[in-house]
Structure formats: C-alpha cells, structure tokens
Amino acid sequence: MSDREALKAELKKLSGKALQAKMDLHDLSEELPVNWGSIMTVAEKAYDAYAELERKSHDLKALENNQRG
Template sequence: MVQVTKTAVNPDINELKTQLKKLNSKAGQMKMDLHDLAEGLPTNYNQLMDVAGQTYEIYRQIDELKQQLTKLERGQ
C-alpha cells in the first residue's frame, strides 16, 4: 500500500490568509468611500473623520495580520 503524505499547512496560516483576503476587500471599499467623500468636499465633511478612522483601523489590522503571517511562515 502506498502512503500519500500531504504537506501540512498550519491552520493558523490559512486562517490568517483568509482574514487578510476579507480585510483587503473591505479596505478597498473603504478606500473608495474615503476617496468619494473627499471628492465631494465640503459636502458631508462631518463624515470625514468617521470614514477616515474606519479606513485607518482596517489598514492597521491588515498590517498586524501581515506581521503575524510573516512570523508564522518564518517559523515553518
């Protein structure tokens, strides 16, 4: 009987990659929303800080996940 060995990928790495894909998609949308809001200034200027804060937070999370992913990948 032939045994097939599968290269095991750390589930944490796969989970982080999935989270990154989701956040990157959301970040792209937030970036477009921020751009649209900026183009329309001064209309809706009162939303600027909220949208900018949300956009910042998403990109901060992406950066954090990328750092975690790099550490995990180097550990293998």
C-alpha cells in the first residue's frame, strides 16, 4: 500500500471518528442540563478529532503536491 493510500485509509477512519464525536456533542447539547458536567470532555474529544482530521488532510495534500512536483 502506498503512502497516499495509507493516508486516505487513515482519513476515512478519522472522518468516522470525527463524525461520531460531532454526534456525541450534538446529543449532549439536546440533553442539557442533564450531564452538563461532561460538556468540556465531550467538546474536547470533538475538537481533538477534527484537529487530527485536519492535520492528516494537510499531510495528504502535501504528499500529493510533492508527488506532482
């Protein structure tokens, strides 16, 4: 498997993880004020998931640009 294919596979997994984190945050918001104490934990997981997804997306773009040039 090439580096590009590996990154794409990883991005697919990270995208699913980020989507789940988004849904968890959404579900929590609908249940408020129940479990309000977990807001920071759930939000941090969503933030971290999307930050990792963005980093890997940049890595893939950089790899693709390097392969072209």
